[in-house]
Amino acid sequence: MRDEDVIVLEEPQLSAAERLYLPQILDGVKTTLRHTFSVKNRKQVVRQYPEDTRQGRGELRLANYRGVHRLNKDPDGRVACVACFMCSTACPAHCIHIEAGESPWPDREKYPVKFDIDELRCIYCGMCEEACPVDAIELTPNYELVGLTRAEMIFDKEKLLQVYEETKDVKPRKNPPVTDYGLTGGQSKDVAQPNVERKV
Amino acid sequence: MPGIASWVERSVRAAGEWNLNGMSTLLVIFLVLGATGLFLALPGTRGGWRPVGMALLVAAGILLVFVLADFALGRELPIWFGGCALVALFAATRVITHTKPVYSALYFVLLIVAVTGLLLLMSAEFLAAALVIVYAGAILVTYLFVIMLAQQARLAPYDARAREPFVGCVAGFVLLAIIAAQLLVAPSGVGAEPTVEEAAGTVEAVGTLLLTDYIIAIQLAGLLLLAGMVGAIAIARRQAADSTPQNGGVD
Amino acid sequence: MKSILYDKTTQAIENTLRNPLVLIVAALVLGAAALVPLWMLFPYYRWLLSDPFWFPIIVMGVMLKVILTSTAVCILAERKLASFTQDRHGPNRVGFWGLLQPMADGLKFFLKEDITPANVDKPIFMLAPVLALITALIGFAIIPWAGDVHWPWMPEGEVVRTQVASLNIGILYMLAVGSLGVYGIVLGGYASNNKYSFFGGMRATAQMISYELPLGLALLSVLLVSGTVRPELIVDTQATTGMWYVFYQPIAFFIVLVCTFAEANRTPFDLAEAEQELVGGFHTEYSSMKFAMFFLGEYAHIVTGSAIMVALFFGGWHCWGLTSAADTSWIGMLIKLNVYFAKVAAFVLFFMLIRWTIPRFRFDQLMRICWLGLVPLGIALLAGTAILVALGWQHNLWASLGMNLVLLVLTLIYTARSTVPVTGRQTDLPEIQVRPA
Numbered sequence: 001m002r003d004e005d006v007i008v009l010e011e012p013q014l015s016a017a018e019r020l021y022l023p024q025i026l027d028g029v030k031t032t033l034r035h036t037f038s039v040k041n042r043k044q045v046v047r048q049y050p051e052d053t054r055q056g057r058g059e060l061r062l063a064n065y066r067g068v069h070r071l072n073k074d075p076d077g078r079v080a081c082v083a084c085f086m087c088s089t090a091c092p093a094h095c096i097h098i099e100a101g102e103s104p105w106p107d108r109e110k111y112p113v114k115f116d117i118d119e120l121r122c123i124y125c126g127m128c129e130e131a132c133p134v135d136a137i138e139l140t141p142n143y144e145l146v147g148l149t150r151a152e153m154i155f156d157k158e159k160l161l162q163v164y165e166e167t168k169d170v171k172p173r174k175n176p177p178v179t180d181y182g183l184t185g186g187q188s189k190d191v192a193q194p195n196v197e198r199k200v
Numbered sequence: 201m202p203g204i205a206s207w208v209e210r211s212v213r214a215a216g217e218w219n220l221n222g223m224s225t226l227l228v229i230f231l232v233l234g235a236t237g238l239f240l241a242l243p244g245t246r247g248g249w250r251p252v253g254m255a256l257l258v259a260a261g262i263l264l265v266f267v268l269a270d271f272a273l274g275r276e277l278p279i280w281f282g283g284c285a286l287v288a289l290f291a292a293t294r295v296i297t298h299t300k301p302v303y304s305a306l307y308f309v310l311l312i313v314a315v316t317g318l319l320l321l322m323s324a325e326f327l328a329a330a331l332v333i334v335y336a337g338a339i340l341v342t343y344l345f346v347i348m349l350a351q352q353a354r355l356a357p358y359d360a361r362a363r364e365p366f367v368g369c370v371a372g373f374v375l376l377a378i379i380a381a382q383l384l385v386a387p388s389g390v391g392a393e394p395t396v397e398e399a400a401g402t403v404e405a406v407g408t409l410l411l412t413d414y415i416i417a418i419q420l421a422g423l424l425l426l427a428g429m430v431g432a433i434a435i436a437r438r439q440a441a442d443s444t445p446q447n448g449g450v451d
Numbered sequence: 452m453k454s455i456l457y458d459k460t461t462q463a464i465e466n467t468l469r470n471p472l473v474l475i476v477a478a479l480v481l482g483a484a485a486l487v488p489l490w491m492l493f494p495y496y497r498w499l500l501s502d503p504f505w506f507p508i509i510v511m512g513v514m515l516k517v518i519l520t521s522t523a524v525c526i527l528a529e530r531k532l533a534s535f536t537q538d539r540h541g542p543n544r545v546g547f548w549g550l551l552q553p554m555a556d557g558l559k560f561f562l563k564e565d566i567t568p569a570n571v572d573k574p575i576f577m578l579a580p581v582l583a584l585i586t587a588l589i590g591f592a593i594i595p596w597a598g599d600v601h602w603p604w605m606p607e608g609e610v611v612r613t614q615v616a617s618l619n620i621g622i623l624y625m626l627a628v629g630s631l632g633v634y635g636i637v638l639g640g641y642a643s644n645n646k647y648s649f650f651g652g653m654r655a656t657a658q659m660i661s662y663e664l665p666l667g668l669a670l671l672s673v674l675l676v677s678g679t680v681r682p683e684l685i686v687d688t689q690a691t692t693g694m695w696y697v698f699y700q701p702i703a704f705f706i707v708l709v710c711t712f713a714e715a716n717r718t719p720f721d722l723a724e725a726e727q728e729l730v731g732g733f734h735t736e737y738s739s740m741k742f743a744m745f746f747l748g749e750y751a752h753i754v755t756g757s758a759i760m761v762a763l764f765f766g767g768w769h770c771w772g773l774t775s776a777a778d779t780s781w782i783g784m785l786i787k788l789n790v791y792f793a794k795v796a797a798f799v800l801f802f803m804l805i806r807w808t809i810p811r812f813r814f815d816q817l818m819r820i821c822w823l824g825l826v827p828l829g830i831a832l833l834a835g836t837a838i839l840v841a842l843g844w845q846h847n848l849w850a851s852l853g854m855n856l857v858l859l860v861l862t863l864i865y866t867a868r869s870t871v872p873v874t875g876r877q878t879d880l881p882e883i884q885v886r887p888a
Contacts, residue, residue: 019866028808302575337630
């Protein structure tokens with residue numbers, strides 16, 4: 001760093017009233033009092049949570065919100081996951097545990113025998129959703145996640161599929177892209193766009 | 201000077217009338233017990249003997265209760281007086297026998313509160329309030345401040361050992377013996393019941409006295425404090441000026 | 452997904468308690484349950500009420516109860532006011548408008564684990580919160596709550612005082628107790644064996660010793676005007692003349708107000724518990740009831756400070772046309788008591804409003820305000836008041852106001868001419884000498 005880079009800031013000179021400090025305090029009290037008596041302001045800003053939810057007000061961006069995970073089902077009602085381990089590799093919190101098995105269906109090689117997500121370890125970053133090649137795992141707008149034990153908070157495959165059933169009306173499954181094994185559901189033939197070359 | 205002369209004369213006569221009967225026997229036992237106990241209890245190298253010293257001090261305290269009770273009989277001293285006095289003695293003993301300086305300071309606070317109680321019993325209310333404000337409120341808080349700033353992880357050598365415990369104990373208890381002899385052996389002398397004037401301790405009375413009879417004294421005290429303050433500021437200023445050049449440079 | 456912790460039963464209990472009717476009925480039933488035995492036993496204890504020895508003890512018990520309850524209410528008020536200034540609602544779940552929140556808070560404090568960390572200085576660690584609470588509470592002894600009262604069954608002309616102790620050192624007692632108040636905080640900070648707590652304690656010591664000076668000076672100015680140190684006489688004088696001392700000595704009131712903020716460790720002077728720098732300051736290591744005692748002590752300190760200021764500057768129980776010193780009936784006493792409480796409550800709310808308005812001072816600013824601002828102002832005020840007293844004009848409103856105005860103008864001139872910025876940002880540090888490379 002050179003000397004020219006240093007910006008010397010002069011302390012602003014205070015007026016006599018500011019030096020006395022009291023008028024400024026009264027000014028501050030005026031602001032505080034204004035807020036104290038503005039009922040309208042606080043009614044607008046604050047939501048009384050259990051009765052009045054963001055979802056209920058329609059303020060939640062359903063497509064973007066990163067809440068509890070779900071495992072999507074394809075139109076045939078089968079679990080859409082192909083047990084490729086992309087999500088558990090991408091997961092920075094190592095909270096996804098998958099055990100793969102031979103798929104009983106002809107359109108894919110593997111399927112998840114076990115699929116556990118530790119919701120207490122999860123940091124809700126959405127990397128699993130980004131990584132999933134078949135859009136099988138998704139984060140839902142559901143944020144009311146409570147439990148009485150730690151074991152209860154490890155969601156298995158059935159639980160995650162059930163979350164899908166509960167939330168599919170609020171947030172329908174995205175159009176899944178094509179894999180080498182053909183469509184895993186949906187009608188779109190869109191192929192994911194390759195990344196635009198990044199400028200350095 | 202005649203006051204001192206008569207006091208010496210009275211002391212000599214009291215020493216002449218000294219007998220080891222009744223009260224005086226108890227008193228002598230108390231003094232010996234107390235001196236030995238205090239000597240052993242003072243922090244020093246006599247590690248194993250400290251509990252013995254404490255026990256001796258407790259015994260001396262119990263003895264003192266009897267001495268005081270006997271002394272107070274017929275003199276209509278309120279029981280609060282004895283209570284405050286005992287608490288003050290206990291606190292004073294702990295101030296010098298405790299090895300941790302913070303505890304010593306706290307026992308000093310307790311001592312001052314107890315003495316405040318004694319002053320209140322003697323209707324010296326202004327003095328009591330002033331004692332608490334000045335000593336407990338300002339001086340000892342400053343003591344605590346310094347003690348805490350200078351605290352060490354382990355016991356400092358000057359805290360762990362009392363300096364000259366033997367000479368101190370002997371001198372203190374000889375003095376105590378002389379005073380107690382005056383009080384007990386010649387009860388009509390200095391030990392006479394003080395006549396307490398109810399209004400003498402109020403703010404008005406003290407203020408009037410200070411600003412009329414003792415105006416010179418209070419002006420002198422004010423001057424002394426002013427000189428002390430000026431001196432403190434002068435010392436602090438010079439040190440600050442000296443220390444700046446060394447700390448100002450940046451390498 | 453269904454919430455497990457917010458089930459139907461919880462909701463039902465909550466909703467019942469939030470019904471104002473339920474609360475009113477419960478209050479009436481509990482009040483009746485307390486009042487009926489009091490009423491039935493009245494003939495047996497009424498001699499206590501007219502006894503000059505026992506009546507102060509009853510006053511003490513009642514007031515202790517009132518103060519401890521009021522600290523709980525203060526905490527609710529503080530949280531509500533804090534929320535309102537920040538456009539929030541504050542606690543509103545427990546009971547109607549959150550009114551039962553203090554009970555919930557108290558229960559929580561009792562049920563929390565009381566942790567004594569390893570390596571603390573245990574006896575002092577235990578002693579500190581007790582000292583903090585006690586020194587805050589015993590200040591109430593000299594407050595003249597409602598003047599004299601004459602019970603109907605007492606002989607004609609006899610009265611008892613609604614004051615725990617009528618000391619002839621009065622305000623000096625207040626100063627003495629206030630100066631002991633620092634021990635709780637300092638010892639708490641020391642015993643915790645924690646650097647942050649320790650710094651909190653150190654700051655509190657320096658701050659309290661410093662701010663006792665201007666407090667004493669300003670109180671002396673008022674005592675010069677009143678000519679007595681007994682708070683009950685000060686209040687009686689204000690009530691009979693109808694002129695509160697705040698009209699005579701507005702600057703003294705301002706200094707006492709600022710110092711009370713500092714002595715009670717309230718924002719903007721709460722450096723001893725500055726969260727950003729010192730975690731929690733002196734009470735970092737405290738939990739459960741020990742922490743609650745510090746907490747109660749702080750609020751009790753505020754209430755005591757407010758009550759003293761009301762007695763000294765705002766006429767105590769006096770209100771024009773509503774109360775008078777001559778009215779010694781027990782109804783008059785109740786009215787006086789409520790007037791006093793209303794004034795104290797106004798002060799407490801003001802304390803809270805300031806807390807949520809002004810940010811905390813830096814420590815050197817704090818010291819500069821005291822030693823370069825309040826102490827010279829206090830000395831000048833004391834000198835001015837002494838001159839007024841010497842001229843015999845201390846009860847002349849215009850002379851007193853003129854003296855205060857002159858002081859204000861002098862302060863303005865001084866601050867306007869001073870070249871040192873109020874923030875004091877590194878103006879007196881030596882220039883840094885950089886050695887050439």
